[in-house]
Amino acid sequence: MSTSLDAKPNYLNYPRLSREQARAAAAQLIAMTGDGSPVHDALLPRIQRFYLREARLLDEERHEEWYAMLADDLFYWMPLRENRFRRDKRPEFDPDNMALFDESKADIAVRIGRLASRLAWTEDPPTRHVYLVTGIEAFETAVVGEYEIHYAFVQYRNRSEHDAAMLCGRRRDLLRATGDSFQVARRMILLPQSVLLTKNLSAFF
Amino acid sequence: MEKNGDRAVTPTAADWVDWEVGTVDRRIFWDQAIYERELERVFARSWLFVAHESQVQAPGSFVTTYMGEDSVIVARDDDGINVFLNSCPHRGNRVCFADSGQARQFTCNYHGWTFGLDGTLRRMPKVGLYKSTPGFRMQDWGLKRARVADYKGLVFATFAEEAPELEDWLGDFRWYLDAVLDAEAGGTEFLPGGATRSVMGCNWKFPADNFVGDIYHALWTHLGGAEPTLGRHGGMQVENAGSYQVSVNGHGWEFNDSFLGNAATMGDRDLLRYMRSRQEAITARLGKFRADMWGSVASATIFPNFSFLPGYFTFRTFQPKGPLKTEIHAWTLVPKDMPDDIKDRFRRGSMRTFSPSGLLEMDDGENWEHSTSANAGWITRHQRLCYAMAPGGDLERNDLPGIVSAGQLSDANQRLFYKRWAEMMDAESWVDIPVAQPTAGAKVDA
Numbered sequence A: 001m002s003t004s005l006d007a008k009p010n011y012l013n014y015p016r017l018s019r020e021q022a023r024a025a026a027a028q029l030i031a032m033t034g035d036g037s038p039v040h041d042a043l044l045p046r047i048q049r050f051y052l053r054e055a056r057l058l059d060e061e062r063h064e065e066w067y068a069m070l071a072d073d074l075f076y077w078m079p080l081r082e083n084r085f086r087r088d089k090r091p092e093f094d095p096d097n098m099a100l101f102d103e104s105k106a107d108i109a110v111r112i113g114r115l116a117s118r119l120a121w122t123e124d125p126p127t128r129h130v131y132l133v134t135g136i137e138a139f140e141t142a143v144v145g146e147y148e149i150h151y152a153f154v155q156y157r158n159r160s161e162h163d164a165a166m167l168c169g170r171r172r173d174l175l176r177a178t179g180d181s182f183q184v185a186r187r188m189i190l191l192p193q194s195v196l197l198t199k200n201l202s203a204f205f
Numbered sequence B: 001m002e003k004n005g006d007r008a009v010t011p012t013a014a015d016w017v018d019w020e021v022g023t024v025d026r027r028i029f030w031d032q033a034i035y036e037r038e039l040e041r042v043f044a045r046s047w048l049f050v051a052h053e054s055q056v057q058a059p060g061s062f063v064t065t066y067m068g069e070d071s072v073i074v075a076r077d078d079d080g081i082n083v084f085l086n087s088c089p090h091r092g093n094r095v096c097f098a099d100s101g102q103a104r105q106f107t108c109n110y111h112g113w114t115f116g117l118d119g120t121l122r123r124m125p126k127v128g129l130y131k132s133t134p135g136f137r138m139q140d141w142g143l144k145r146a147r148v149a150d151y152k153g154l155v156f157a158t159f160a161e162e163a164p165e166l167e168d169w170l171g172d173f174r175w176y177l178d179a180v181l182d183a184e185a186g187g188t189e190f191l192p193g194g195a196t197r198s199v200m201g202c203n204w205k206f207p208a209d210n211f212v213g214d215i216y217h218a219l220w221t222h223l224g225g226a227e228p229t230l231g232r233h234g235g236m237q238v239e240n241a242g243s244y245q246v247s248v249n250g251h252g253w254e255f256n257d258s259f260l261g262n263a264a265t266m267g268d269r270d271l272l273r274y275m276r277s278r279q280e281a282i283t284a285r286l287g288k289f290r291a292d293m294w295g296s297v298a299s300a301t302i303f304p305n306f307s308f309l310p311g312y313f314t315f316r317t318f319q320p321k322g323p324l325k326t327e328i329h330a331w332t333l334v335p336k337d338m339p340d341d342i343k344d345r346f347r348r349g350s351m352r353t354f355s356p357s358g359l360l361e362m363d364d365g366e367n368w369e370h371s372t373s374a375n376a377g378w379i380t381r382h383q384r385l386c387y388a389m390a391p392g393g394d395l396e397r398n399d400l401p402g403i404v405s406a407g408q409l410s411d412a413n414q415r416l417f418y419k420r421w422a423e424m425m426d427a428e429s430w431v432d433i434p435v436a437q438p439t440a441g442a443k444v445d446a
């Protein structure tokens, strides 16, 4: 069961995580260190297929199909990166800090709504995207059917004539088995840039 | 050779800007020589925002930022907040590479000179090597300090000895600033985690003039971003009835009396419910006129490059990085005594709308980039831009300080922004720059 995008959605009624739920999700992502037991050999190719398909759907602006790959209790987080001294005792990632994305599924729906409105002039003509995902590692978690995923990505955007941006980063996902596929339940996106060397993040990660 | 060439800046800036008719020469968004003069005559003379005091609360806490293109350290010691250049006087290396943190001192990586939280030179490795140098005194070689002053939590600095006091620089704009800085008792703070920073390929004046008085663009630029939260073609409600522009010394604010028109686009009902619950108390504190500005459809710029949006409470500097590049540093300001859950809703709401991933901000950047890059064309750049909407400055209201215009849909504030810019660009020294006399303190402090 998942919330699909209505023809005429009222985004305000879409599910949003409570702050406590979001904090718990962030804590879970922070604690993912890739030290668990790797998933069974038969499972890994299915997981890889899931991520290759996700990348392709995003490249092709098939946002509604991509949206169906997200769990209803999605927590989608891109923390800010700060330059700090190594001696600095503050935790590097804190869910109470300013972030670049800190979203529930409802917020993703609003973003898709912006693009679907055909009123987002800066996406018309459209941006061309190429998403590369690589180095996918998958581990068992304490919950059967939930997997801890680590991988790296390159996201290249090009629009208009000279407008190009390339963002590389790492993602950590909590991936949940649903029937014969999966859904992303939590996602932490780590860009290495402290100053974003691009004007915006008009893309899904 | 004119393209970014360093030919002399003639004629005068007053020729670049006709603030009465409302035209602006496009070369001011392109020309390297004009940009160099801006660094000297606008940025190095202005009071510039450097930090909110909540960022440097405990002794030893510091942030680094920029004043113009000068990197500076903002550090608190036992006596207060110090602002000084982040460049070692020995061979010039950058001293502090962290964006924020706690320090007892700052040590330069190159030869190890060590500076105190007030910028003074405290220690040097093998200091005895300087013993034989006639007249050498450590106190001559500290990090250059700026003047520092604050207004209700916002800390400003300037290296201009001859600049007027901050209170005169802000003047009567302070009375309006209280609508966001003093709406609630207990002061304000920046939400934690540092600044959201991003780079745009635009001249810094485009975002600054957008925030000082261009609500007009929101009716078109932001249709796509507003549609999913406000409904198709609903957009923002912007009318000239019940709305204003005010300008003081080039600072400007355009606003209406909707109390939470801006806030509504964050699409968070609980947040709006909370804000409404505060309306009575804020009205009692500020009076109805300013209370209605708290979260209304509005934007503002403190000259030259510090802007904010009531309602989202995003505060940002447009840091110049050459004539064709601007770095946006943004924070979210909230009343300190606000419940944590509400602060968090502002954190997410401002991020969702006005940040590099923000539904509304994403629509802005490309406009400013292409308004800038189009000037590569020689014919193009020898045109003038139109800032001619509505005469403005026409509203005589004894109770409202500054130059007041009826209706927020006009170019009045932007013309006054460029008037200020031209005054500073042409002035040989600070004495030639006019400063509006603040009206009776009672009004401003009310």
Ligand code: FES
Residues within 6 Å of the ligand: B088, B089, B090, B091, B092, B093, B108, B109, B110, B111, B112, B113
């Ligand atoms: S340059 Fe800083 S100590 Fe030499």
Ligand SMILES: [Fe+2]
Residues within 6 Å of the ligand: B217, B218, B221, B222, B360, B361, B364
């Ligand atoms: Fe805008």
